[in-house]
Amino acid sequence: MEPDWQDRAFHHHIATLIDALDGPDFWTRMTRVIERFIAFDNWVALVFIRDRAPLVCAESPMPDGTVDLLFRAYLEGMYQLDPFYINACERPRAGLVTLAEVAPDNFRMTDYYQRYFKSNIIGDEVQFNHPLDARRTLIISLGAKHHYTERDIAMFAMFAPWVMALLRQRLPYEPLTAPQAAEADAGMPQSEAVAASEAAPGARDVDYASRFEAVARQSGRTALTAREIEVVRQSLSGFSTRAIAERLQISFETVRAHKKHIYAKLGVSSQSELFALFYEQNGREGA
Incomplete structure (x- = not known):
């Protein structure tokens, strides 16, 4: 044709x-x-x-x-x-x-x-x-x-x-390493440069668990356990209680119990307050 x-x-x-x-x-x-x-x-x-x-x-x-x-x-x-x-x-x-x-x-x-x-x-x-x-x-x-x-x-x-x-x-043609590590990585093979940039203390961000721990510590709140941090992250991402239970392979009631403990430890009463605490600068400063 x-x-x-x-x-x-x-x-x-x-x-x-x-x-x-x-x-x-x-x-x-x-x-x-x-x-x-x-x-x-x-x-x-x-x-x-x-x-x-x-x-x-x-x-x-x-x-x-x-x-x-x-x-x-x-x-x-x-x-x-x-x-x-x-x-x-x-x-x-x-x-x-x-x-x-x-x-x-x-x-x-x-x-x-x-x-x-x-x-x-x-x-x-x-x-x-x-x-x-x-x-x-x-x-x-x-x-x-x-x-x-x-x-x-x-x-x-x-x-x-x-x-x-x-x-x-x-x-x-793309810079696939973090900008902060570019000068230190100059001349390295790409695989080594990537590894160095991700391991560097000045790397651009931290994982969500470290972020949550730091915010709780700075605001004087009780630290969350690793499982509670995962429940918070999945809940804020939009997974329902039942979906979280399936993803973490725990019971529906266990997820509900985690949420109750999380709210009590952090002194919040809603998802919006959780979001503000961890992801809004004003919420973190005013906490």
Whole structure:
């Protein structure tokens, strides 16, 4: 069958995208090719790292040129509640990942959804994931103010082979180590540089357990046990009591008991107070 002009235009855009693989505008060009066929409102390219803040490869600019404060808050800690981040760390896999696939059962009831996701992304999100190793995944996220239709998801799935191929080819041109360790790692092989940056005392963030312990200690509250910290994190992420019980392989009543002890130790009475304590600067300062 003879290709029409739209097919030829698409192949032209893919060719220019391949030419831009080693350039600073690669991510912008990729999103422009995709948005010719599927509407979305924001995008970001990141490296998810287990127990560390994501590394930013590129992000869509704010319409007025200002700094996206919500995204800064995400990088400072709220990424720990992101269902895409959690899924990439727990079950890394390559390809298209949709919000419907990874969102916990109570996701839309969480403070993370109401205060960050709904305000920053608003409607829906998909990601293309390329695992680099057991701890790191290169992703490009496409967020929309509306919910993606079945056609949209089908188009994303159809684009996945060439998007994934380009992600793999882009790797040599991305800084995959934390900025703070860049000078110290200069001249090291990439694998050694990554290990050094993640082990460095000045690494960009700490795992959620250390974060929770530090906040409890600084506010003079009773420290939580490792299991209680896990229950808090999963609860704030949007997993229901029953889902937490299944994930931790404990009983429903045991999870309820953990929650009761957590609230008593921390002196809080709601999920919103828990969220404010661990993920809002004002909540931590006023605690």
